[in-house]
Amino acid sequence: MYLDNEQHFSIEQITAMLLSKLKSTAEIDLKRPVSDCVISVPYFFTNAERNSMLAAARIAGLNCLRLMNDTTAAALTYGIYKDFPAADEKATIVAFVDMGHSAFQVSICAFNKGKFKVLATAFDPYLGGRNFDEILVEYFCSEFKTKYKLDVKSNIRAFLRLNEECEKLKKLISTNSIDIPLNIECLMNDLDVTGKMNRAQFEELCAELLKRIEIPVKSVMEQINFKPEDISAVEIIGGAIRIQAVKEKIIQLFGKNISTTLNADEAIAKGCALQCAILSPAFKVREFCIIDVVPFPIIMKWTTKKNAPEEIQEIFSQNDPVPASRILTFVRKGPFELEASFKDSKSFSQPEKNIGKVKPCKFNRIRPKASVVANVERALPMAKNMLFIVKEMRELDRLEEERNDARNDVEEYLYSFRSSLYGPNFSEKVNEDLDRIKMLGYLNQIEEWLYEEGENVAKQVYLDKLLELKVSIRNVSFSIGHRSEQQLGLVHTIQNKIDVTI
Structure with missing residues (x-):
């Protein structure tokens, strides 16, 4: 999606x-x-x-x-x-x-x-490392099927959780030789599962991988x-x-x-x-x-006539130094096609062997300058097509990122002010029975909106909501601060009268 x-x-x-x-x-x-x-x-x-x-x-x-x-x-x-x-x-x-x-x-x-x-x-x-993970996953899938009658592979979420835990177990086994427990709560059907593995068992299970x-x-x-x-x-x-x-x-x-x-x-x-x-x-x-x-041998093939056997020459052998170039001279009276490809070998097992081809078709007294064009029939056209829409998608990504940032700003400001209500500076000014309850109620309303109606709204809506939140909190804070100053003044007046009486 x-x-x-x-x-x-x-x-x-x-x-x-x-x-x-x-x-x-x-x-x-x-x-x-x-x-x-x-x-x-x-x-x-x-x-x-x-x-x-x-x-x-x-x-x-x-x-x-x-x-x-x-x-x-x-x-x-x-x-x-x-x-x-x-x-x-x-x-x-x-x-x-x-x-x-x-x-x-x-x-x-x-x-x-x-x-x-x-x-x-x-x-x-x-x-690679995933092969060792797979060994552990297979082992515990089999154990849990016998021990708990659970087919972990039938549940994608459970299978992924087991993979994650097995990767952690592999890392612990690498640094410890004792039995390492594997505990997963509610893996499937509300069942908690447990298992264990030590380094000796692990190495025995992975013997074939180690031979490779x-x-x-x-x-x-x-x-x-x-x-x-x-x-x-x-x-x-x-x-x-x-x-x-x-x-x-x-x-x-x-x-x-x-x-x-x-x-x-x-x-x-x-x-x-x-x-x-x-x-x-x-x-x-x-x-x-x-x-x-060069990791693989590279050969050059060419033909001169239809149904004629291909002529093949190895131009780069395995482990030839690179960067390097080769000069090939062809004496031909008619059209021919050059094709570069990887040579079949023990080290090369990929299905895509072709590198590129060129077909000089017009001949005159000027020596033709041929170059091998890489065979990227699947990669490059796709890249060219993508380049037409990449700016549009990048702009959409930017707008989505800004929208998420605006939402996070509302959430961060809300949580920050809520925690400050219980701070020492604010607690002295806030009336427990009125001000804090009133402000918490307002913050709860904003939070409820944020996770329901405001879950996926435009960036400007979040900016407006943040401004509204700041203004409301500023007004309430001013009211509390003003009342605190009045209360402080009254205390000073009473204290002065007491001093005069004494």
Whole structure:
């Protein structure tokens, strides 16, 4: 629902909403408009997914200077302020292991003074903290079905509550080895449920998930023929990396203790901020060169005649350094079509393989200049359509925000004055039997209106009601203050007469 109307939103639009909120938060903190940014994405994002992210940024009114891979951003945070060997000396090799909500990524980087190079990457796009949550949810769903005869999955609200509690339980298990209780009041059918879990049980349930960590770690080492002793340090980031069993698995695979010098939650965001500052002429930042890699092999295909077999050439291999370019020479007498796509491989399992295509169709003595146009058939047209209405929706959002602020002002003023009635300064002036009851009755009327008739009215109505509230309270306060002064004067007169008599 959007403004009480049913709406259908694309993933790009939902992402744009998130980016808009982040943009608003940054502007409030910085007290100035924000436009330029750098956005991080997982290594395994395809060309279409990256273009969708750029489309979302445009919808949100952001100028994305660069998309940066997650672990590359973390590596920038790690290396920009450290001292490393000179360029002609042996590099410091650091592994970055990231497990977030839904994905697991590993990168190995070589650091020298003023630069770093990503050597290899590997990932499991379907292994993250939510998988561990799901294990706990399944366990307790089964237990509650046996113990309480409750089918938690049949009730969405109950299922979501159980998910929330299991996430909390997972965090507690990560820091405690004793039995941790799980208590949920009125989960379903007015029944309170209880359960418990300890770290040993949890690790036994998650054994298969922990085995999956081995695959990317071994893969990234095999890609560059490294052994654990070749790694100088292992940095861990991401929320789910705090799970004790995950830490122990990483220590086992790399054969050394893990390092936690980076903030697990903020390292990637800080790296993006640093990259944005490096790209911006408005900031002076230490020069730092970043050489990333191609996560998937990229091939070029072309045809010359109908029904003729395609000619294929691999133009980028996995882990080739980027940014980079390739020059291809074609000697053709007739029209042909070029198509760039990801090569089928063990590391690439996405359905969208196409990157872009170009079809030179007119030939003369001038050498044609061809460029690959990204295939964003679903992302870019949607973004263009959204840009036509984004200003209108943004204006509606602004008006709705102002309306809510006006409503909150009425509510805040009401509660603030009500609490002041019982304060020491006011209690001395207020007659318990008359003034306080009268004022509380008026405030209760306003509160009743606010939560019933005034629940969803226009901004101006709230502004008028706030003015009415302030005027009424001011008049009553003046009346009480005037009467208090008269009473105080009478007391002084009586006191003077008593003094004279004595």
